[in-house]
Amino acid sequence: MARSLVENLPVDILRIPPVSERLPFNASTFFAYILPACLSYHVAALLVILPGTRMYRMALFPLVALLAFRASVYIDFTGGDPGQTWVNLDIALVMFCIVFRTLEWTSLKDPLKRHLRPVGSSPSIIMDALDLSTNVRGVGWNWSKSVHFPPDTRPTSRVWFTAYVLLSAWYYGVLCGAAHIAVQAFSPETFTVLSGGTIFDATLPPLIRYVRSSIITVIVAVSIYAVMQLMYDIATLIGVVVFWQDPAQWPPVFDKPWKADSLRDFWGRRWHQLFRRTFVVLGGWPLRIPFGRVGYVLGSFLGSGIVHNVVVVMLNQNVEWWCMLLSFEMMAVGIVLEDMFTRITGREVGGWIGTVWTMAWALAWGSIIVDGFARAGMFASTNILDTACPVRGIPEYYVTALDRWLRECAS
Numbered sequence: 001m002a003r004s005l006v007e008n009l010p011v012d013i014l015r016i017p018p019v020s021e022r023l024p025f026n027a028s029t030f031f032a033y034i035l036p037a038c039l040s041y042h043v044a045a046l047l048v049i050l051p052g053t054r055m056y057r058m059a060l061f062p063l064v065a066l067l068a069f070r071a072s073v074y075i076d077f078t079g080g081d082p083g084q085t086w087v088n089l090d091i092a093l094v095m096f097c098i099v100f101r102t103l104e105w106t107s108l109k110d111p112l113k114r115h116l117r118p119v120g121s122s123p124s125i126i127m128d129a130l131d132l133s134t135n136v137r138g139v140g141w142n143w144s145k146s147v148h149f150p151p152d153t154r155p156t157s158r159v160w161f162t163a164y165v166l167l168s169a170w171y172y173g174v175l176c177g178a179a180h181i182a183v184q185a186f187s188p189e190t191f192t193v194l195s196g197g198t199i200f201d202a203t204l205p206p207l208i209r210y211v212r213s214s215i216i217t218v219i220v221a222v223s224i225y226a227v228m229q230l231m232y233d234i235a236t237l238i239g240v241v242v243f244w245q246d247p248a249q250w251p252p253v254f255d256k257p258w259k260a261d262s263l264r265d266f267w268g269r270r271w272h273q274l275f276r277r278t279f280v281v282l283g284g285w286p287l288r289i290p291f292g293r294v295g296y297v298l299g300s301f302l303g304s305g306i307v308h309n310v311v312v313v314m315l316n317q318n319v320e321w322w323c324m325l326l327s328f329e330m331m332a333v334g335i336v337l338e339d340m341f342t343r344i345t346g347r348e349v350g351g352w353i354g355t356v357w358t359m360a361w362a363l364a365w366g367s368i369i370v371d372g373f374a375r376a377g378m379f380a381s382t383n384i385l386d387t388a389c390p391v392r393g394i395p396e397y398y399v400t401a402l403d404r405w406l407r408e409c410a411s
Contacts, residue, residue: 019088022076029075037067041098046129048105049112057106064102068095082194086381089314096307097136097278104281116140116249136274139249147276148269150255154247161247162240169233172226179223182395183379186216186403196316196377199370208410212403214363217370228272229253261354263334263361279303294336301332308369315376323372327365334361 023029044060047053072095078084105112114128116139131140138144155161183191190197199213236250253272260266279300287299305328312319338349349357373379 017073019076019078019082019085022074024079025075025077033067033071033075037064037071037095037098040064040067041102042129042133044102044105045133046125048108049114049125049128049132051111053111054106054109057102057108061102061106065099068098071095083381085194085315086378089311092314093307093311096310097275100278100281101133101136104277113142114140115142116246135249136277138277139251147273148255150252150270152248152251154252156247158240158247162237165233165236165240169230169237172230172233176223176226176230177392178395179219179226180379181392182219182399183216183223185396185399186212191374191379194316194377194380196375196380199367199374204407204410208406210367212406213367213371215402216374217363217367220370220373221366225254225257228274232272232274259355260358261351262338262349263331263358264338264349265354266358266362267331267335275304275307276300278307282306293339297335298329298332301328304328308372312372312376312378315378319372319376323368327368327372330365331362 023033040060040063044057044064047057047060072092075088075091077087077091112132114131117123135141137147137149139149154164186199187197187201199216201209201212204212232250232253236247239245239250240247253274255270257266257270260270280296280303283299283301283303283306284296285299287295287302289295291298302325305325308328309321309324312324313321342348
């Protein structure tokens with residue numbers, strides 16, 4: 001019996017149980033699963049700002065990884081509502097980032113240093129560790145030198161800054177809800193159920209089919225932009241109002257991605273950089289060693305593809321693994337092609353031609369990414385924004401009319 005237990009132990013530890021077998025989220029599971037993962041992560045953040053702690057960090061990493069894995073796969077945060085599966089997904093992503101941030105800290109030889117603190121606050125190792133553990137872009141830390149922070153045009157006064165962010169959160173909440181409703185209106189029979197469905201309607205001729213899928217992709221991109229901005233605005237309000245942080249610690253998260261004139265500009269500067277470090281640690285740094293700069297680019301997008309593939313598989317294990325990996329790797333190939341163009345011609349990709357190139361390439365491969373999300377049932381997830389959206393009928397009406405017109409054009 002003991003031998004059987006030992007043989008099955010690794011399998012039992014690493015087994016991902018279905019949602020039906022997970023424990024409900026409550027005070028008991030919070031203290032047993034979530035809190036240990038968060039505390040161990042905070043200890044890792046504390047160690048990485050202290051000198052001479054590398055051995056302790058290396059010893060702590062396996063524990064952090066195990067606790068984060070337990071927290072992400074053994075607890076059901078949906079409350080029994082399948083439409084809230086996105087909550088499980090978000091927790092899993094947070095734990096995934098925790099593991100790879102801790103892995104990065106384990107490899108560092110020198111301690112991290114903070115150079116931006118709230119006005120009037122005194123240095124505190126505990127508060128610095130808390131800031132580091134929640135500061136995904138490294139604002140105010142020495143490790144964020146290569147990260148682009150968009151110029152901030154918001155009011156500098158704390159009161160007006162708070163009012164601006166509050167209005168921004170309301171605006172993007174409405175936009176996110178409207179975009180989600182619009183996507184579901186394209187195909188209520190598939191996009192509103194967890195089994196999902198493709199954005200490529202095989203009953204339509206190729207031209208109409210891809211025009212329709214491109215429109216859906218653009219709306220989904222707007223939805224992702226809006227929800228990321230909304231969540232960042234909420235986090236900004238908590239940081240500035242509750243914890244009295246300096247507004248300078250919360251620079252804008254996007255830099256007008258629609259103005260990008262190259263793929264490098266789009267992915268390296270204008271799109272959000274919240275998970276950039278995770279992707280670099282996961283794939284960029286390992287592939288840079290044997291393949292140099294090209295390996296760094298390909299590896300970073302490979303890391304992004306892996307993370308997005310984990311998202312899809314957690315929703316629906318029947319979705320092909322290649323859709324995310326291929327699509328994000330092709331984004332990297334596009335950047336490599338831009339570098340080759342620059343080396344051959346001596347000119348940077350840019351201008352209106354660069355904008356057309358960027359949007360065309362991103363739309364072509366982005367459609368496959370969105371199709372993976374659709375087939376995984378991601379669009380069926382419900383949230384308070386759907387019912388709170390005051391313009392619910394408007395996107396439903398116009399999207400239904402547009403879809404009907406496209407089908408009439410195909411007939």
